[in-house]
Amino acid sequence: MRSAYSIVSLIAALLAFAAGTSRAYPVAAVLGAVAVGCAVWGLVLVSRKTHSGRGLAIWGLIIGGFMLLAGLGGVTSAAPEAATAAPATATTATASPATRAWTLPAQNPLPPAAPIVVQAKKFGDEYEANQIAAEHKWAGQFVQFTAPVGNINSSGVSFTDVTSSFSFTQISCRVKDETQLIPLAKGKPATVRGVVGEDQLMGVISINDCEVVG
Known part of the structure; x- marks a missing residue:
């Protein structure tokens, strides 16, 4: 038994x-x-x-x-990220308008108007072959790809079929507007674009500020 x-x-x-x-x-x-x-x-x-x-x-x-x-x-x-973020918020709230102009953190530059169109499996294969090299190449890049939807939740949408051979590697997209997730369906292809995160954890390629465009 x-x-x-x-x-x-x-x-x-x-x-x-x-x-x-x-x-x-x-x-x-x-x-x-x-x-x-x-x-x-x-x-x-x-x-x-x-x-x-x-x-x-x-x-x-x-x-x-x-x-x-x-x-x-x-x-x-x-935990350290949450602890370091709180003092910065408090400082901004209590500072005068003139002081805030000097103390606001530098904003990340806006991504280019046109994203880099990549093939999802070739993109995933690069991370599967050498994560460090792929992070150096793609971190901060504004990309767009199409792949079958693997999962949909309040955080965004993930894609699991993103490598040429079987692996646990997946792409996780955090969307700016969750209403864009309503038309999506698991297993159906979707086209998204966003900014590639700097560090990947547990085989998950993070894409931030995602938009569903098709």
Whole structure:
């Protein structure tokens, strides 16, 4: 009989991966911990030869452990950013108009009027082959691509079929106007454009300030 712990471990690991790609790091860490715990019990039962499901437990342990570490890392990195952002906001609010003119942070330059049109799979293959080189090449670039929709949520839209061979690499687009997501459907192609983020986490290529254009 297949171990229920092994099955729950893999399910929790996959849910943790989905939470991580949506940047819900605390949820990813909790689900990763659940996956690891269930995987350990599943392997114990398999070792006693009372249940099967060794493969499911191993995958749950690998993915769950990875997502546990990645989730904890995401929570840790997000905390300093929130802490440093608060004083800047308070300073701007209390300063006089003349002072604010000198203390406002420099704004990022506007992207060029025409985006760089890229093929989604070639774009994804570059990150799959060498993430560091791809980040140096594409970070801050205004790009446009078309790909089948993988997932739609309040944060935006993600695309999973973005490499020539099977991988967990995906493109995650944070839209400026979520009403643009209403016409989209999972599995249907969509054309978006936005600014490529500087750092990629857990195989997710981030595109910021996205617009759905087709």
